Amino acid sequence: MIDPEPAGASEAGGRREEIVEIASRLFAERSYRGVGMRAIASAVGVQPASIYHHFSSKADILDAIIADVTERFIAAHLYLLDPKFVTASSMRQLVTEHVVYFWQHRIAEAVGLRELKELSVARAEHVRRSRRSYQDAWICAIQVGVSGGWLPAQNPRVAALALLSMINGVNAWYREDGPLSIAEVAEMHAEMAVTGLLGRPSKRHVDSPRRG
Amino acid sequence: MIDPEPAGASEAGGRREEIVEIASRLFAERSYRGVGMRAIASAVGVQPASIYHHFSSKADILDAIIADVTERFIAAHLYLLDPKFVTASSMRQLVTEHVVYFWQHRIAEAVGLRELKELSVARAEHVRRSRRSYQDAWICAIQVGVSGGWLPAQNPRVAALALLSMINGVNAWYREDGPLSIAEVAEMHAEMAVTGLLGRPSKRHVDSPRRG
DNA sequence: TACGCTAACGAACGATCGTTAGGCACTGTC
DNA sequence: GACAGTGCCTAACGATCGTTCGTTAGCGTA
Structure with missing residues (x-):
């Protein structure tokens, strides 16, 4: 007051x-x-x-707190993964916006990630479903890229989950007083994700040192 | 035993x-x-x-519970990142063993990640220092690769943290009743990490759709 | 037989938890 | 000027928390 x-x-x-x-x-x-x-x-x-x-x-x-922080982003960006129109460019754009958005909403995102089980069952399930749809959209989009020949990812599902782990992990280490802005980090991740992580022919077992 | x-x-x-x-x-x-x-x-x-x-x-x-689950792995594997001897192969091996070890100790790792703040200050700091040394070793190793010309990573620090997020994230989604063994997932991550994420020339801004 | 040790017990401690009841001051409406 | 609504208060509820108490049964050793 x-x-x-x-x-x-x-x-x-x-x-x-x-x-x-x-x-x-x-x-x-x-x-x-x-x-x-x-x-x-x-x-x-x-x-x-x-x-x-x-x-x-x-x-x-x-x-x-948790309400629709995550869901709002997902609902607003799923179109970028539409199988009919997805491109390397739209993927790059999504990664960038994902990283920036999640950083801007880092407090609510952290709570939503950590305390999901404390939520009422119905709402927790709703959040989980929303995340799942995002995941699935990524998997599907990568699959499209592989089929279309412009993404040589080895396993679309594993690649998608690895990619999401990578970009969701930014909040855990990024600090604003460092040398890089969050936008720069976001673009680096877009580059690493689309060009590097997903965009590499899978010459397997070239010289990999098999474990005993 | x-x-x-x-x-x-x-x-x-x-x-x-x-x-x-x-x-x-x-x-x-x-x-x-x-x-x-x-x-x-x-x-x-x-x-x-x-x-x-x-x-x-x-x-x-x-x-x-938390004691030295994480620290034991780090102490036993830091040698693989020794700047004098690190190679793409040793990196691949470390990623693989990291993923497998963290999955095998997933319960303690989950508790250690989630409840670090509940620990006594001294022990929490010890765990944090241990993790930090692992991070730094990765950064340094990648830097060596970049200097040596056999790793074209754009920003060693960001690349290292993205890589660690990726492989630490496996436990959050992997399920044993799926089609892949944890060893297979681990090797895929080694491939994605070293060949893809770190091993890609950084042709930047080719056609990336700058955000407004 | 006496002692000391370990591992367990039932009962209770004070503190804190989420929550509720009932009341007081203020505001705008008829 | 009566009335309903809002925002907040003090006080307390029963439950549960981490922890401590004094005690006991069983076992090995002197």
């Missing part, structure tokens, strides 16, 4: 968004179970009971 | 190992904070108080 905002108003809408934002930061730092309602309340500057005027339960806050 | 027992005796060595094994499974499934001492005790078939004869605290169990 610092500023009921006649004009300017740094926080739009109010408490609910504030709680979501603060709780997501706390959950990302100390995990969902590691943060109590009292901790959230005191970080917001409010009594624990007051939170229940905005959310019906603690899990409801988690719902609001 | 599975069974030093003279006869019968279904459990080798004893309770301590049994508790570690059961607790790590529970922690991996429901998280460290999501599993109480009572749940561990009842899974072991013992009263909660009895666990304190084997461990001084709950965090002590976590210590025993």
